[in-house]
Amino acid sequence: MQPDTTMPQPHAERPFYRHLYFQVLVAIVAGALLGHFWPLVGEAMKPLGDGFIKLVKMIITPVIFLTIVTGIAGMTSLRGVGSVVGKAFAYFLFFSTLALVVGLIMANLVRPGAGMNVDPATLDASKVATYTEKAHESTLTGFVMDIIPDTMTSAFVDGNILQVLFVAILFGVSLIMIGEKARPVITLFESAGAAVFRVVDILMKAAPIGAFGAFAFTIGKYGIASIINLALLVGTFYLTAFLFVVVILGAVCRANGFSIFRLMAYLKAELLLVLGTSSSESALPSLMEKMEQAGCKRSVVGLVVPTGYSFNLDGTNIYMTLAALFIAQATNIDLTLQQQILLLLVAMLSSKGAAGVTGAGFITLAATLSVVPSVPVAGMAIILGVDRFMSECRSLTNFIGNAVATIVVSRWEGALDTEKLHAALGGEPIDAARPITTLNAAPAGLNLGEASAD
Template sequence: MQLDLPASGGAVARPFYRHLYFQVLVAIAAGALLGHFWPSVGEAMKPLGDAFIKLVKMIITPVIFLTIVTGLAGMTSLRGVGSVVGKAFAYFLFFSTLALIVGMVVANVVQPGAGMNIDPATLDPAKITSYAEKAHETTLTGFLMDVIPTTMTSAFVEGNILQVLFVAILFGISLILIGDKAKPIITLFEAAGAAVFRVVDILMKAAPIGAFGAFAFTIGKYGIGSVVNLAALVGTFYLTSLLFVVVVLGAVCWFNGFSIFRLIGYLKAELLLVLGTSSSESALPSLMEKMEKAGCRRSVVGLVVPTGYSFNLDGTNIYMTLAALFIAQATNIELSIQDQILLLLVAMLSSKGAAGVTGAGFITLAATLSVVPSVPVAGMAIILGVDRFMSECRSLTNFIGNAVATIVVSRWEGALDQDRLEAALGGRPFGKVRPVTNLAVAPAGLNIGEASAD
């Protein structure tokens, strides 16, 4: 697909209806109408959304592996790998913790659950049994052990992002150590990368169908009316996430020489896809491709984006502390400062490793509450009906946070081409950013100027 250029550049702009973001927007609107007026038909559309997400998951593994391996192979030493990983995790830890604190502060100030006066004894724990069981399976030790695959090939078969990341880093490091002998393998992987990203382009053609099916199912099954009963919580969460993106991440973008609004505009097709499917994973391949197109070095994109999908979940973190305090307020449970600090510390651990898929935030919330005895896990039944609607906001916030992290870490590494960033975002930078010339070259056949979204 060709990159649209202004008329002065000699290229003819395509009609608006041929842009993916417009098609996805229309599909979401159509799905909402179908789910609202014909709920049973809307619920029946679920396979369309599930099928599209399966198609995307099918390609995520080779995208991550090939991007990381070819990116690392372009590095001259292992010091560069350690530098990127160290800076990325420092960024993740700081802003993930900040998101938890923001959710806690907002919950204490707004108190969306106050006045509901729900008796915990009347809650039905059976509704959240399956989530609680999954939460008990998610321990820190179990999570760390799960990063190591049973075999090198099993990581690709099971599709575990962190396992694929682990294998890819090891393989990429081995290519660095081999040196010139690795050139034939690198050439092969670069050609394979070009083919894989072309598959991504093909799969994105089906994005409107997937968004239509997923959104029709959500509205048909849960209905807009389910939001009304817990409007205070949903509204508070959406507003808090919006302020976090605009104010906190916006300030980060400003200090690093670009605009959060232009970045959102640049990723509009992916954001609409995330909104329609309630899963940030559905846009992971496109995000990696677009970050390269925006001037971020491939090795940085390959390390930061997949890792961020498990360790940089701003939306999930805001949700966890906000929802936990909402449950306590709704059931008239007073939490002391010590209780809230304990909740914060537990959430810092349990939030790590949550995948960018629908329901992961609810499971991590169950894991957090199971360790903090002050708040009943059964209280999650209060918000079960609207969790799907909050999942969309979680995914959007997580997605934007990872896009910002990729650009910022690239700049810190001196691996950001400012001219390409400015061209992609369509505006001049706000700050003075050191230009970078030593960037990894795109593999033969892969036109980074081509994006699956537009």
């Protein structure tokens, strides 16, 4: 008897070795082994990591522009745009400030720099001169002026996320104001967006190569042994970031009807990619795509994710206050409560606008210490050797924080398909054609908190 070929056949599950997360994990392990046993060869792998990050950054600009423009145009009302932006910034301000406070508290509790007795006069300030020069350029006024591009096209040439965001919002708002006449342009942009995301899928196939090269370089150049002397600082930072994600962000997730652990499992390929490349930007296009697949409305994703990459940097904020107090403790500088509060306030300003790229946290720390004379900027030389290892944790925490923010703001806006969300986080197939069911319209008797319980 011949099988009935007219009936849809079940989709065969791909073998585990064909999944991106497995390939990236293997690449990270291979890169670590190469960098450890053959450090010079590991350092030579740097172009592989740099090349992959350049490929991703190449596609970020069109992804952000097309997603935001089509998303805003689909709102049909300027009030909707203002609502999303207002709620997103309220979320960012609260949790980024909370991250600074958490870093400050942990630094005072653990005191990782106490007992090092470093004489500030013996520190080589030239080692951090490059970072301090960039920090002096990062004034608040300069940051605000830098949001405005020289021309509408220069934003795309330079690849500045905030400039692209600015132009995209203006363009999307103009399409709303034009009305029905803008429909052909919106249709064109929607088709272009589908093509761009297909390019993202193609580029992601090179992720294992990029992760291998970046991790081999990190281990080969700095060596695992380099973190031993500053292990307490690195360990304190990782522990603080872990507690922030699991306890604080976990509570936020639970209050909004989903599990932080299931969210991280859903984003495991992206998290491994961020770990391997030490840059949250490498997974930005994929995060936007996955958030939309998980039921978040495109307009919310397009506004929250790119904005969060500059204004919602939980990992960077934890690092800044923790590292600043570590330097003070290591150089036997006893900061008063007033000085610590001043440090916190300065960090609140200097942390805004730091892009989620490798080294941004170190530059932002330099900007903060430049304004607070109590802690020597030259003290950053103490932690320069292990900053790369903390950069990975910063990027991971930033990435998770922005994923949580996207779902929460979508829920607040009533723009979250909870069936898609729970299907995605539960590993079930997603029906893209199903109409949106927001949290406000959830079936009676459904306990969303229990539905996502581990």
